Amino acid sequence: MTDFFTIELSYSNYHLIFPKIIASILIMIGIVLLVTSLIKKWKAKKLRFQFKFFSENYDKVKIYGTIILLIVYVLTLEIIGFVPASIIFMVLVTLLYIGNIKKKSITVSITNSLATTIVIWYVFGQLFDITLP
């Protein structure tokens, strides 16, 4: 059994030993998990593959809207700079979450975005000299 308990060591592949071990354990556990969940389904006689990703009645507009706005925000950061990008992003995302375009919501979103952006820009960028996009 000594062979089983010994690992070939050579300097040039030190970096591969550990990932290989973890990957093989991962695959083993993955298979066990898959099999047990299939057995459970078999026992419950529900072999149809039903995968519910979203919760019931999920808010399509808000979840996709958030993801798209996040990506666009990060993309625009380097093009138009931190302050304008953040102000635009925050106004839009706040309006998305409030869910209407009444006068009051617009006031709330603009106040919130201006205040936050300026405070962050001042505290991080000016006071602490941290690099901003």
Place this chain on the structure above:
Amino acid sequence: MPIFEILTPMSVLLCFFGVFMGIIMGAIPGMTATMAIAIFLPLTYALDMIDSIGLLIGLYVGGISGGLVPAILLNIPGTPSSLCTTFDGYPMTQKGEAEKALKVGITASIIGGFFSLTVLYFFAPMLSSVAINFSAVEKFLIIVFALTVIASISKGSLLGGIFSGLLGMFISLIGTFTDNNQMRLVPPGFEDELVYGFALLPVLIGLFAIGQLLQEAEEGMKAAPHQRIDLQKGKDKNNKFSFKIFKNQKVNVIRSSLLGTFIGVLPGVGGSAASITAYSQTKNFSKNPEKLGTGEPEGVIASEASNNGLIGGALVPLLSLGIPGDSTTAILIGAFLLQGIQVGPLFITSNPDLWNGIVFALIIANIVMFILMFFSIKYFAKIVFIPKYVIFPIIVVACVVGSYAINNGVMFDVWTLLLFGLLGYIFPKIGVQIPSFLIGFILGAEAEKYFIDSLKGSGGDLSIFFTNGPIAIVLWVLILGSVIYAIMDSRKAKKADVY
């Protein structure tokens, strides 16, 4: 005063600010102490180590304590560890004793906090003086022991938790292995960006903050059902808070603080377990157990004393062995690493100022927490009514700034933030557990280093992990004990589910 030789006025001020922000974050349902620390982490780059300690400890204490506000007022635990506060806190609110409940909770919190601080002060140096002689083998086994934590925090599926932890480890291995400078697991085209793998901070705040945001967005950012709460109905004398309540609760306070601290020392059992254990023990020993759950200060005391006791307890393994006790201390490790400080057995002896700084910061944070909350609880109570559509956009911008700034302006880190934010949203849906994943991610690189070092010493012989002396055996016993305990516990939970 030696306290001011170590702590600068700036660090005291930051500690004050940290507690204040922590209470606010803790009081907002859905925000946790963990998230509070994660979001403020970027601010610490610009600070001295000692100043950032003040801020982070303040956030930790404030974040855990703030959780009692929505627990008592809305029946929503602000942080997982204030779960049991709802059992008696909310009924007290319904009886019109909200202010009394809040003040009882706050007082119990500070007692628990100081209790655990004492334990930390005496116990951590002892533990690290033992750990100082550890070789790579023992260090690797300690990391394995820390990983068994995953078994006890995994909810529902033990194997799923282990899978999540290993997945986190695997992801952490992406990049270069420093021993022989070879790159591995890097997808083609990303060789420049992933030389050092994914940066810790964007991974952390992505998983927690952005994941939470997407989760809330899916549910439509609904406001919690708020009601107008009268902090103190009527002028009945019984409804008023007085310290006399604690007169008959001495045993309860001490037992709960002790349990909280002890559970905190065990790696990874976590905040909610501490308060649940303390609460159930209080119920077992109570003179009138049937009254608990109907609005008895006794229950609030048990829960709050134990969850603040947890703080000092969780710092014991962090500062003496370098392993995180829960997800909050896992982020604290990240903070230390950012400052270039390795937490581990040598930490206390080689950084005495820092160690004293941490202890003093804890003292100050607890006192500040008490004063702030006790006298202005009425105003903090209003925080629970801040709408989510105001909070979340602020958090996104703060997270983006933090990720960008971590390595002085790397756009790839912001994309990492988004990627792991998306993963933080998808993971719970496919059964991957985020806290386990995170612990694996943080410990992965260390585990690999000590594993390879141990093998180098033995020429590749794996039996070195069993034959390396008595400490290794003790560690194996601990590892096995922890795993068996977790299995028993999850069986018990499953049985309880059936009935």
